[in-house]
Amino acid sequence: MTKNYYKVDTFQSRKALGYLIRRTANLIVPHAEALFADQEITFSQWVALVSLRDGLTNTCADIARHLGHDSGATTRLIDQLEARGLVVRTRSQEDRRVVKLSLTSEGRAVAKSLTPRILEFWNDVLNDFSSSEVTTLIELLTRLLGAIETELANEPQKARSAR
Amino acid sequence: MTKNYYKVDTFQSRKALGYLIRRTANLIVPHAEALFADQEITFSQWVALVSLRDGLTNTCADIARHLGHDSGATTRLIDQLEARGLVVRTRSQEDRRVVKLSLTSEGRAVAKSLTPRILEFWNDVLNDFSSSEVTTLIELLTRLLGAIETELANEPQKARSAR
DNA sequence: ACATAATAGCTGCCTAGGCAGATATTGTTT
DNA sequence: AAACAATATCTGCCTAGGCAGCTATTATGT
Numbered sequence: 001m002t003k004n005y006y007k008v009d010t011f012q013s014r015k016a017l018g019y020l021i022r023r024t025a026n027l028i029v030p031h032a033e034a035l036f037a038d039q040e041i042t043f044s045q046w047v048a049l050v051s052l053r054d055g056l057t058n059t060c061a062d063i064a065r066h067l068g069h070d071s072g073a074t075t076r077l078i079d080q081l082e083a084r085g086l087v088v089r090t091r092s093q094e095d096r097r098v099v100k101l102s103l104t105s106e107g108r109a110v111a112k113s114l115t116p117r118i119l120e121f122w123n124d125v126l127n128d129f130s131s132s133e134v135t136t137l138i139e140l141l142t143r144l145l146g147a148i149e150t151e152l153a154n155e156p157q158k159a160r161s162a163r
Numbered sequence: 164m165t166k167n168y169y170k171v172d173t174f175q176s177r178k179a180l181g182y183l184i185r186r187t188a189n190l191i192v193p194h195a196e197a198l199f200a201d202q203e204i205t206f207s208q209w210v211a212l213v214s215l216r217d218g219l220t221n222t223c224a225d226i227a228r229h230l231g232h233d234s235g236a237t238t239r240l241i242d243q244l245e246a247r248g249l250v251v252r253t254r255s256q257e258d259r260r261v262v263k264l265s266l267t268s269e270g271r272a273v274a275k276s277l278t279p280r281i282l283e284f285w286n287d288v289l290n291d292f293s294s295s296e297v298t299t300l301i302e303l304l305t306r307l308l309g310a311i312e313t314e315l316a317n318e319p320q321k322a323r324s325a326r
Numbered sequence: 327a328c329a330t331a332a333t334a335g336c337t338g339c340c341t342a343g344g345c346a347g348a349t350a351t352t353g354t355t356t
Numbered sequence: 357a358a359a360c361a362a363t364a365t366c367t368g369c370c371t372a373g374g375c376a377g378c379t380a381t382t383a384t385g386t
Contacts, residue, residue, distance in 0.1 A: 005289050005297050006282045013213055017285065017297075018191055020304040025188035026231030027311050028181055030374085044342090050176055061364060068189030073343045075366055097351045097364040119169045122180065125310045126168050133303060134168050134180075140292075140300040141183040147288045148190050193344085207372090224334060236373045238336055260334040260381045 017144070035117045041110060044069075045081055046118075049111040052087065052103055059098050086110055180307075198280045204273060207232075208244055209281075212274040215250065215266055222261050249273055 006016075013019050032043040041049070044067060051057040051066050064074040078101065081087040086107030092098040103111070126134055169179075176182050195206040204212070207230060214220040214229050227237040241264065244250040249270030255261040266274070289297055 004286050005292075005294060006285050008278050008282060011278060011282060013210070013217060013219060014305075015301055017289075017301060017304070018195065018281070019210070020301065020308055021184055022188050022192060023229075023231050024304065024308050024311060025185050027308070027315060029185060031315055032181065047176070047182075054176060056176060059364075060366095066186075068186050069342095070344055071365065072345080072367075076343085092364095095352070095364085099365070115171050115174065118181070119171060119174060121314070122169050123167050125307070125314050126180075128310060129168075129303075129306070131168060136299065137303040137307065138178055138180060138183065140296060140303070141180070141187065142177075143292070144288070144300065145183055145187050145190075147291060148187060148194075151284070151288050152190060152194055205372095222334075223336095232372095233374055234335065235337075235375080239373085255334095258334085258382070262335070 031121070032118065035121065036114070039114065040084060041081070041086070041114075045077060046111065046114050048077060048081065049086060049103065049107055050115070052101055053108060053111050058101055060101070061098075063101075081107070194284070195281065198284065199277065202277065203247060204244070204249070204277075208240060209274065209277050211237075211240060211244065212249060212266065212270055213278070215264055216271060216274050221264055223264065224261075226264075244270070 029043070036043045036046065047067060048057075048063050051063060057063045057066050060071060060074050060078055063069075063078070064071045067074070069077070078087060078089070082089060085104055088102050088104055090100045090102065092100050129137075192206070199206045199209065210230060211220075211226050214226060220226045220229050223234060223237050223241055226232075226241070227234045230237070232240070241250060241252070245252060248267055251265050251267055253263045253265065255263050292300075
């Protein structure tokens with residue numbers, strides 16, 4: 001148990017997890033978007049497609065949680081995928097508030113065809129990491145994400161995303 | 164050497180580093196901003212203040228790189244810190260293109276007074292991690308960040324941030 | 327010396343996404 | 357069953373930050 005890993009007087013931003021994570025995300029996301037610049041969909045849209053295909057999500061609300069976006073942004077993202085014929089909206093019969101999302105065959109094709117771009121980037125980046133290092137990193141990040149989620153849930157001083 | 168950690172057919176978004184990092188950042192940053200909601204500065208502004216105080220940065224361009232923002236956004240961020248009397252701009256004499264930034268005593272006070280909020284959050288989140296796990300995570304993330312930076316530099320298909 | 331390129335900073339413009347409010351539907355209390 | 361709360365989606369509005377273009381200054385090549 002690390003009661004106090006960080007202390008005010010020894011704190012350095014270069015070793016701050018928040019700094020490292022934010023900076024990494026700030027480099028990755030625009031680059032990923034750039035990899036998609038010549039495509040008909042954006043990187044975020046691709047992430048949504050893949051999550052639908054893999055059954056990780058199947059409604060707008062799911063996608064909002066998955067991407068960490070708000071529901072308004074998600075509605076608009078789905079609007080575009082629908083307009084391009086990659087996704088179909090169907091009002092659910094069991095619960096008429098929800099709109100079920102499903103991929104069209106073209107959506108499935110687009111999701112698949114773009115996957116190699118992202119994987120190639122990551123495999124390049126991870127070239128100097130051993131396989132066990134990558135596994136460790138993924139495991140620690142997964143736990144960290146879980147810890148943050150519960151911490152934010154416990155401390156409901158402010159309404160959180162996916163409202 | 165992990166030549167190919169990720170493969171197209173075994174790829175799952177839940178184990179994707181990009182997903183984990185982006186999602187974590189998407190949870191952390193708004194929460195950090197919320198912690199500052201009652202303050203006169205935002206979280207990003209605080210990060211800039213601290214980086215100036217610690218000598219990690221001392222110009223706009225430095226801060227842009229540190230935050231992963233573009234230079235326009237940084238100009239406006241500094242504008243606000245200057246308007247609030249927390250930072251002073253001084254044209255450099257050695258190189259008259261650059262504007263040196265320095266904290267006022269009030270800026271120093273504000274930077275210091277807000278640090279505990281962030282550290283407390285992180286110490287709560289890290290409660291279930293051993294000290295060595297945190298160290299490992301920081302080390303792996305630092306290397307990952309470095310690897311991404313060099314990867315992006317090698318592949319200059321598109322101009323990168325801090326233009 | 328002169329042309330060219332690179333760098334620091336600033337400004338206008340635009341978009342992605344956050345926020346709050348509205349509707350429709352379902353669940354829970356009393 | 358009436359009231360209230362919660363959830364899913366959608367819409368308008370607004371801001372932070374990305375992008376491109378501009379000037380001033382310095383560095384580099386010829």
